[in-house]
Amino acid sequence: MMAKSPGNKNWLQAWLEDQRILLWGAADLREFLTPADASGQRFPRAIAWALPIHPSIMASVKDGPNQEYAEEYSRVNKRINELAHKLSVELRSRGHRAQPLAASERTDTTNIMGDFPHKTAATRAGIGWVGRHCQLVTSSFGSWVRLGTVFTDMEVDCAMPLQRNFCGRCRRCVDACPARAVQGNEWYPGITREQLLDAHQCDQWKKAHYYEYHKGRICGICSAVCPYGTRLLRDRKKGRR
Ligand code: SF4
Numbered sequence: 001m002m003a004k005s006p007g008n009k010n011w012l013q014a015w016l017e018d019q020r021i022l023l024w025g026a027a028d029l030r031e032f033l034t035p036a037d038a039s040g041q042r043f044p045r046a047i048a049w050a051l052p053i054h055p056s057i058m059a060s061v062k063d064g065p066n067q068e069y070a071e072e073y074s075r076v077n078k079r080i081n082e083l084a085h086k087l088s089v090e091l092r093s094r095g096h097r098a099q100p101l102a103a104s105e106r107t108d109t110t111n112i113m114g115d116f117p118h119k120t121a122a123t124r125a126g127i128g129w130v131g132r133h134c135q136l137v138t139s140s141f142g143s144w145v146r147l148g149t150v151f152t153d154m155e156v157d158c159a160m161p162l163q164r165n166f167c168g169r170c171r172r173c174v175d176a177c178p179a180r181a182v183q184g185n186e187w188y189p190g191i192t193r194e195q196l197l198d199a200h201q202c203d204q205w206k207k208a209h210y211y212e213y214h215k216g217r218i219c220g221i222c223s224a225v226c227p228y229g230t231r232l233l234r235d236r237k238k239g240r241r
């Protein structure tokens, strides 16, 4: 757990724990171009969290996606969107501006991106770093997670952003990607997505080979092979989780 919001810890932490969100943090986003609300005002902060994907389902996609993974992906995204809506309502009821970021929505289909990267909010909230595969890696669940974000103007003490990656010499995701889309570079704050991932190559591969699953929107191979995820399975077998 990485709850780093002492200023509003009491109600926010209680609320999040009540929703069984154990991995979350508050992010200072003042240096980023966050989405604007209906009045045209941008948001200075966000509450970011991660929900785990079932480890044995995630491990099962190391050779490509399957129906069980497609259903788990939908289930976790649905839960994230429900939580984001509820948290936004709660924040507004307490007099703050708030706006949820959809769990998995491409608002810019040309550049294959949404309104704002969940990963940026998450690294700034201190809940993980970004792996070579361009996905958030958390200490608790590796990259076997989906991410939620709610923008807000609530005054809250924000976490220390993650500043480095912990991939070391590992290149498993680079070698495993069938589309050769993972570029092999190490993440640091400010690196562009293109330096980490050829999103168009990834997208084309998924559409060509996995169209039966969410019209080619999912794959998961690069995440399934990541040792920060596979160790979860080992720990479960040893009864540590
Ligand atoms: S999700 Fe994209 S980058 Fe990852 S393994 Fe699949 S095709 Fe490669």
Ligand code: SF4
Pocket: 130, 131, 132, 133, 137, 166, 167, 168, 170, 171, 172, 173, 174, 222, 225, 226, 227, 228
């Ligand atoms: S598979 Fe290895 S290189 Fe890729 S994100 Fe995980 S730790 Fe980093």
